[in-house]
Structure formats: C-alpha cells, structure tokens
Amino acid sequence: MGTGIYVHVPFCRSICPYCDFTVALSDPAQFGALASAILQEAELRAPNLVPSTLYFGGGTPTELPGELLSRLVRGLARAAAGLEVTVEANPESVTAEGMRRLREAGVTRVSLGVQSADPGLLRTLGRGHTLEGARDAYRAIREAGIPTVNVDLMFGLPGQDPSRWEASLDELLSWEPDHLSAYALELNPAVPMARALASGRLRALPDEAGEAQYSRLCARARAAGLEHYEVSNFARPGARSEHNQAYWSGRAYVGLGPGAHSFRESERAWNVRRYREYIRRIQSGESALEGREDLSxxxxxxxxxxxxxxxxxxxxxxxxxxxxxxxxxxxxxxxxxxxxxxxxxxxxxxxxxxxxxxxxxxxxxxxxxxxxxxxxxxxxxxxxxxxxxx
Ligand code: SF4
The missing domain is CATH 1.10.10 (Arc Repressor Mutant, subunit A)
Structure with missing residues (x-):
C-alpha cells in the first residue's frame, strides 16, 4: 500500500459565490514562488517518497502556466512508473499548449469543472466560463491525448427545473467522458450564495427535487455505461480514480501546498491556509504545518x-x-x-x-x-x- 500525494493550488480567476475551499484570487507574481515552495516542502517532508498517486487540486491548478505545472508534476512524480497523475482544471484556463505540456510531463487524468451546461445557471454559479468555452476545453484535453477525462457537474441548484437538469446531462454525456463526478449543492452559511438564498434573492429547490435529480443522474449515467462506484462518482470500466479510491480506503497521503491536509496511520495534519504565509514559512526553512491531531x-x-x-x-x-x-x-x-x-x-x-x-x-x-x-x-x-x- 503506497502513499499518495495531494497538492493544493489555491488560485482561481474569480471566486464562485458557493465556494468554501481554500482559495485565493490568482496572483501571477506569486506563481513561481508557490511552485518552488511546494517542491521544497516535498523535499523537506517526503524526500524519498515515490507516490502511489499524484493529485493536483484546488483552487484551479491550471491557473499555473503549463511550464510551471509540468515542473511540479515531474518533480513530484519522481519517475514513478505507471503513475496516475490527476490535474483539476477549469475551462477558462485550459489551453491546447498547456494540455500538451501536461501530457508530456506525465499527466494521465484531467478533471474539468464544468458544473452545468445551462448558460443561466453558469451565471448563477458565478462561473468564469460559457458552455462553448467548456466544450472547447474538453476538446483540447482530448486532442492533447490525456487518457482519462472527468467532468464535474452540480445539481440541486436554484432555478434548476427538471428540463434544465436533463439538458445538462444530455450535453455532458454526449461528450462521452470517462468519468463523471456530480455533487448536490451544499452551502456553508457564510458564503455569498447562502446569504442570497436566506434573503430570498435566490430560491432553493425543495429536497424532493434534488432527490429526483439524483435519481435521474443515476439512470442516465448507467445508460451511458458509467458504473456508479461512489455516492458522487461514476466511471466507465477501468477509469475509476485511483487516488480517491485510496482515500476512501483510509490509505496514507501527504498534502503539500497551502491548506493541504495529510493523513498517516493515526495522525492527521494540515498546512497554513494563506498562500503568502505558506510561501514565507517554506522560504524561511520553517514548517508549513499549522496543526495536527491524533485519531484514536x-x-x-x-x-x-x-x-x-x-x-x-x-x-x-x-x-x-x-x-x-x-x-x-x-x-x-x-x-x-x-x-x-x-x-x-x-x-x-x-x-x-x-x-x-x-x-x-x-x-x-x-x-x-x-x-x-x-x-x-x-x-x-x-x-x-x-x-x-x-
Ligand atoms: S473554481 Fe472551484 S475552487 Fe475556484 S472558486 Fe470556484 S468552486 Fe472554488
């Protein structure tokens, strides 16, 4: 049983009103410093680790230029053979050249945050892409020869009636993705979208609507040949996420980057969330760990x-x-x-x-x-x- 590596890249071009991940507006002046700090942290914390899987999440890892992200992939993969290397991407930061570089560096899986194929709902979600942009990004990932492509989709959204949900499913399944992750909207009360719902500016869907959408999702994914292998995840045979399966099995992983969590045996630990503080600590030779707990x-x-x-x-x-x-x-x-x-x-x-x-x-x-x-x-x-x- 190996140890996976999770790398957190916090940058996003804009912050979606429903998001409560560790994120920050993209700051190109800090991209190089962040990448160097992540490589340095890996040397400090896991100098000899050849990972069993490598996963770049965020935020939006593809906000980093292809050249920098490829350097990270090569530096952290440590020439592991047959390694699953996943990169999360958003359509607005996918380019043909960037994807080609990632493929050459060893990326085997790209997870594209599409969320909806409905132009109105993309606006409600504050997403930075259009449906056409998402289609172009998906095509660029395929043309670069990335072997496995996941698309992320959301349901239970304000104003998402059954026909709009069906239309999003039709659109995304027509792309024939290898993997589909679909999440019901869940909001931390502090995020802007939760406040918009509380004030009546947006109207929440009733619970029954979410259940009906989930049921429709399951039926449509099954008809498309995708196996339902986890509550929110579907894959064609052979295309399951190894990294996430290891996580669900309770295996160890090392988390690098701001806000990243690590888990090993009975210890859980987490890094400082603010990227400037993260970079400062690593550059001064300090640990980026902010906290730890022992699980009984x-x-x-x-x-x-x-x-x-x-x-x-x-x-x-x-x-x-x-x-x-x-x-x-x-x-x-x-x-x-x-x-x-x-x-x-x-x-x-x-x-x-x-x-x-x-x-x-x-x-x-x-x-x-x-x-x-x-x-x-x-x-x-x-x-x-x-x-x-x-
Ligand atoms: S793109 Fe994803 S990580 Fe970035 S702000 Fe939106 S939901 Fe959060």
Whole structure:
C-alpha cells in the first residue's frame, strides 16, 4: 500500500459565490514562488517518497502556466512508473499548449469543472466560463491525448427545473467522458450564495427535487455505461480514480501546498491556509504545518466505516482492524434488517448501500455508527472524528 500525494493550488480567476475551499484570487507574481515552495516542502517532508498517486487540486491548478505545472508534476512524480497523475482544471484556463505540456510531463487524468451546461445557471454559479468555452476545453484535453477525462457537474441548484437538469446531462454525456463526478449543492452559511438564498434573492429547490435529480443522474449515467462506484462518482470500466479510491480506503497521503491536509496511520495534519504565509514559512526553512491531531483507534474505525459506506463496495468487515471486525459485523447484522431493504444490502462479508440508498447515506451512516458505538466495547470506540476530504 503506497502513499499518495495531494497538492493544493489555491488560485482561481474569480471566486464562485458557493465556494468554501481554500482559495485565493490568482496572483501571477506569486506563481513561481508557490511552485518552488511546494517542491521544497516535498523535499523537506517526503524526500524519498515515490507516490502511489499524484493529485493536483484546488483552487484551479491550471491557473499555473503549463511550464510551471509540468515542473511540479515531474518533480513530484519522481519517475514513478505507471503513475496516475490527476490535474483539476477549469475551462477558462485550459489551453491546447498547456494540455500538451501536461501530457508530456506525465499527466494521465484531467478533471474539468464544468458544473452545468445551462448558460443561466453558469451565471448563477458565478462561473468564469460559457458552455462553448467548456466544450472547447474538453476538446483540447482530448486532442492533447490525456487518457482519462472527468467532468464535474452540480445539481440541486436554484432555478434548476427538471428540463434544465436533463439538458445538462444530455450535453455532458454526449461528450462521452470517462468519468463523471456530480455533487448536490451544499452551502456553508457564510458564503455569498447562502446569504442570497436566506434573503430570498435566490430560491432553493425543495429536497424532493434534488432527490429526483439524483435519481435521474443515476439512470442516465448507467445508460451511458458509467458504473456508479461512489455516492458522487461514476466511471466507465477501468477509469475509476485511483487516488480517491485510496482515500476512501483510509490509505496514507501527504498534502503539500497551502491548506493541504495529510493523513498517516493515526495522525492527521494540515498546512497554513494563506498562500503568502505558506510561501514565507517554506522560504524561511520553517514548517508549513499549522496543526495536527491524533485519531484514536475508535475514531479511525468510524472514519473507515463512514468512507466505506460512501462506496458501492461498502464496508468490508475483513478489511477492518482484526479486533473490531466482529463487533462491526454484529452491529450490521442487528441494524440492516431494520432498514428499508431497497437502501441497504447486507452480505456475509460486507454491508453497503444500494444506489437508491446512496441519496440517504448521510443519515443512514450516522444511524449505523450510533449502533456500532452501542455494540462495541466503549474503550474501543469513541466519537469526535472529523470526516473531511481534500
Ligand atoms: S473554481 Fe472551484 S475552487 Fe475556484 S472558486 Fe470556484 S468552486 Fe472554488
């Protein structure tokens, strides 16, 4: 089991009103300094690590010029053979030349943030691209020969009636992407779009509409030959994200760049969020780490269950720590028969949610975890783990 590398590039050309990631307006004068700091941080923290996967997220990694981003890819890949290297991109910063450079540097996967094919909804989302721009970007990625392309899509958006959702699905699936990630809009109350909804300037969709859209998404993705392998992710056979699968399996990763999180055995750590402070610390030879926490065995177990239940494979009892397997299997045998059997599948070696159950997975998982805590010895299980993705 290897260790992945996650690299956070915080820059975006504009800040979307629904975003609460670690982001900053693009600052071209700092691009070179940020790239150098990331390479330096890798040397300090993981000098001999040959990563099992390499993932550039953000922000918008493709805000960095192709030459700089390629330097980062080469420097961090450390000539690992057959490495999955993913770069997140937004249409407005994709160029044919930039994609060609990335392909030559070893990038195997590009994840394109399209979000919607509806011109009005792209404006509501404050996106910096048009539908035509997204089509051009997708074509440029394909023509550069990037082997695997993911497109990101959002649903549950204010004003997104069924016909507008169907039109976005039609458009994106007609591109024949290898991978589709689709997320329901979820807002931190502090972001501008949440305030617009609270004040009535935008009208939220009712919950039932989001569920109907999710159900339509699942049916359309299936008809397009995409396997639904995680709550929000679909892939053609052989095109699943190795990096994200490793993350959902609880494997170690090193996070580089401002605000990046790292995870290893029982330790979670995170870097300072502000990029100027990040660069300053690295340039002065200081650590960029801002905080760390040790997870108890119980917290780690709950996280494994939580992440496992997001995937179609579910939580596989035999992959849990040996001391906990039987307690979790026992809790599943007691809990699952009391649930809607169209949502929960219990096998001899695992428990998973069905596609219909995925929509309810947050509530189902919380309820199951409460059952595990009751069933397992109190010294082994404790709550309080924070479950988050990069
Ligand atoms: S492009 Fe993505 S990361 Fe950047 S502001 Fe918009 S949602 Fe956030």
């Amino acid at each position: 065995a119980g917290q780690r177990l709950l996280e494994r269950i939580f992440l496992g239940l997001r995937t179609a494979s579910g939580v596989v009892f035999g992959e849990l720590p040996s001391g906990d397997r039987e307690a979790v299997a026992e809790a599943a045998r007691a809990w699952a028969p009391r649930q809607n059997l169209e949502w929960v599948a219990l096998g001899a070696d695992r428990m998973s949610f069905t596609e219909a159950g995925f929509w309810y997975s947050q509530g189902l998982t919380a309820d199951f975890i409460a059952g595990v805590e009751t069933a397992a010895p109190p010294t082994s299980i404790s709550t309080g783990g924070s479950f988050r993705e990069n």
